[in-house]
Amino acid sequence: MINSISLRFGLWFAGFGILASVVTAAVSYHESRGLLAESAERELATTTQILTREFSSSIDEITKDVLFLSSIPQTAGYFEADNKLVLSEQLKDIFKQKLSLNPSYFQVRFIGADNFGRELIRVDRLSDGLIAIPAASLEEKAHYPYVFRTLRLNAGESYLSDVDIHNEKGVELGQHQPTLKIASPVYVEGKARGLVVVNVGLESLFSQMQADLPEGVAIYLANQKGDYLVNPNPDKQFGFHFGHRYLMQRDFPQMEVLFNDLQPRTFVLDPSAVYKYERAVSFTPLFYGPKSSPKMAVLGLASPLPSLSHIMDSLAGSMIKVCLALSLVGLLTSLLFAKVLSQPIRNMMIAVNSFSKGKLPGAQLLPSERKDEIGLLANTFKAMSRQINKQIVELKDNEINLRHMASHDSLTGLPNRSLFLEQLRGSIHRAQTEQNSLAVVFIDLDNFKQVNDNLGHEAGDLLLKQVATVLRDSIRSGDSVARFAGDEFMLALESISEPEEANDVVNTVLRRLAQEVSLGLHIQPVYASVGISMYPADGNDPELLVRNADAAMYQAKSKGRNQFSYYALDVPSAIG
Numbered sequence: 112m113i114n115s116i117s118l119r120f121g122l123w124f125a126g127f128g129i130l131a132s133v134v135t136a137a138v139s140y141h142e143s144r145g146l147l148a149e150s151a152e153r154e155l156a157t158t159t160q161i162l163t164r165e166f167s168s169s170i171d172e173i174t175k176d177v178l179f180l181s182s183i184p185q186t187a188g189y190f191e192a193d194n195k196l197v198l199s200e201q202l203k204d205i206f207k208q209k210l211s212l213n214p215s216y217f218q219v220r221f222i223g224a225d226n227f228g229r230e231l232i233r234v235d236r237l238s239d240g241l242i243a244i245p246a247a248s249l250e251e252k253a254h255y256p257y258v259f260r261t262l263r264l265n266a267g268e269s270y271l272s273d274v275d276i277h278n279e280k281g282v283e284l285g286q287h288q289p290t291l292k293i294a295s296p297v298y299v300e301g302k303a304r305g306l307v308v309v310n311v312g313l314e315s316l317f318s319q320m321q322a323d324l325p326e327g328v329a330i331y332l333a334n335q336k337g338d339y340l341v342n343p344n345p346d347k348q349f350g351f352h353f354g355h356r357y358l359m360q361r362d363f364p365q366m367e368v369l370f371n372d373l374q375p376r377t378f379v380l381d382p383s384a385v386y387k388y389e390r391a392v393s394f395t396p397l398f399y400g401p402k403s404s405p406k407m408a409v410l411g412l413a414s415p416l417p418s419l420s421h422i423m424d425s426l427a428g429s430m431i432k433v434c435l436a437l438s439l440v441g442l443l444t445s446l447l448f449a450k451v452l453s454q455p456i457r458n459m460m461i462a463v464n465s466f467s468k469g470k471l472p473g474a475q476l477l478p479s480e481r482k483d484e485i486g487l488l489a490n491t492f493k494a495m496s497r498q499i500n501k502q503i504v505e506l507k508d509n510e511i512n513l514r515h516m517a518s519h520d521s522l523t524g525l526p527n528r529s530l531f532l533e534q535l536r537g538s539i540h541r542a543q544t545e546q547n548s549l550a551v552v553f554i555d556l557d558n559f560k561q562v563n564d565n566l567g568h569e570a571g572d573l574l575l576k577q578v579a580t581v582l583r584d585s586i587r588s589g590d591s592v593a594r595f596a597g598d599e600f601m602l603a604l605e606s607i608s609e610p611e612e613a614n615d616v617v618n619t620v621l622r623r624l625a626q627e628v629s630l631g632l633h634i635q636p637v638y639a640s641v642g643i644s645m646y647p648a649d650g651n652d653p654e655l656l657v658r659n660a661d662a663a664m665y666q667a668k669s670k671g672r673n674q675f676s677y678y679a680l681d682v683p684s685a686i687g
Contacts, residue, residue, distance in 0.1 A: 156377040157513040159393040159412045170399045174269050181295040181307040190304045203243040206234040218310035228253025257292045261306045266298040271400035274340045289313040331411035333359040436484045455485045520594040523579035531593030535653040549646035550613040552602035553660035557638040557672045559598035577628045585620045617675050640668040641675035649678045
């Protein structure tokens with residue numbers, strides 16, 4: 112039996128030091144990991160939502176390309192032209208331009224309704240470049256759904272196929288790759304005489320999206336039944352095509368409920384036999400294509416969970432050394448030295464508990480000025496707490512930046528469609544409360560396509576930035592401005608007591624656009640067609656007011672452009 116009080120206290124002190132070190136490391140690691148995991152989940156969920164919007168936006172842009180190709184004079188005029196060779200060469204050049212501007216397109220075809228759906232023009236992306244297929248190699252395609260279903264559509268409508276493996280002849284770069292076909296009919300005198308179809312390679316499309324993601328983030332895409340369409344493991348893609356079904360909900364059991372309630376899911380996966388580290392995963396349902404018949408898929412991202420294991424390992428080693436030193440000194444110096452050590456250790460425990468609750472430890476609690484083992488422990492803990500707090504602040508900053516990116520246009524810095532609709536909802540509420548009127552203004556640049564075609568997209572981007580600056584400077588305090596899409600902008604003018612107030616703002620905008628926006632001495636002035644809807648006369652819902660303003664804009668455009676028109680009111684629309 113040990114009778115020496117000093118020795119017994121020294122032994123107790125040594126044991127307590129070891130225990131305190133273990134508790135400190137465990138609490139610090141648990142709290143830090145939890146905070147990082149939560150931040151990583153939020154960041155990944157936001158990234159997934161942004162990627163979902165990018166995919167839907169990409170499909171919309173491709174659909175616009177197809178509608179454009181099916182409505183240009185060369186496609187409709189081909190069927191009645193005396194010299195089809197000239198139009199054929201023009202269409203081949205146009206198709207090649209579309210393919211060169213869009214790396215995800217690997218084929219553009221012009222197919223006639225006659226002769227069993229025989230291809231009239233086909234341009235493929237081959238290993239040696241963009242090639243127009245000779246007439247002798249063109250094929251009959253009437254038996255494919257994308258042909259006979261597209262020919263049943265009305266003019267201006269589009270067909271969107273299911274994602275499938277491309278197995279048609281030709282397109283050597285697209286063979287056995289996931290593809291999406293988007294088509295639109297070509298009408299001549301009220302009859303569908305043919306169609307234009309674009310084959311889109313999903314792997315190329317997602318490769319472009321993944322370029323903006325952090326390194327190590329994996330993309331998953333499944334159809335509405337859960338079959339993989341895109342997977343980091345190529346063997347699992349389109350397994351149902353080859354008699355093997357690889358389901359997303361089988362690899363991620365937590366996903367089973369998503370296919371029923373269609374709600375996004377974000378969670379952390381523990382290490383497994385395949386992955387030796389924890390992963391944060393986020394899945395969200397994705398709806399794309401025509402609103403009349405949208406397609407449904409599930410998009411997911413998986414990212415390695417940020418870890419502080421290297422910091423924890425270093426801290427554990429330092430604590431073990433300090434504990435051994437304290438135990439030895441405690442045994443040799445007995446009670447006197449134990450008393451000297453008891454208070455600093457107590458302060459350290461208070462600091463650890465404070466940090467575990469999310470607060471930085473007070474400087475007076477940590478004996479960092481000491482030059483002994485206690486000081487080493489205090490400085491190590493202080494450095495660790497500052498590092499963890501710095502990383503938490505960085506994660507929060509990243510989250511704020513992602514939220515801003517999700518609600519603002521990256522080119523002009525203006526609010527985007529979703530944020531504008533949210534702001535407009537607030538403006539409607541204020542107008543209702545104050546019993547005021549509200550004007551919603553839809554602005555479409557008249558000559559923007561000419562700038563893009565003649566000077567290129569960089570000049571177009573510069574012009575859009577100038578337009579955004581003019582709009583910011585032209586609106587009144589309390590009004591809102593946003594970029595909707597392409598060359599379309601929106602204004603929300605509050606506290607409008609009579610139409611003349613809206614007229615003044617719109618006239619100012621049109622005049623300044625024509626006078627101040629320019630890309631050079633030889634560029635014609637920038638004009639715009641403007642449509643205006645009024646709350647409450649033209650609706651009390653943001654979406655309805657925007658649609659009515661859009662309709663009024665088209666009315667102004669039909670009258671000759673560079674003017675504005677009201678949705679319901681009959682007021683002068685010439686520039687004053």
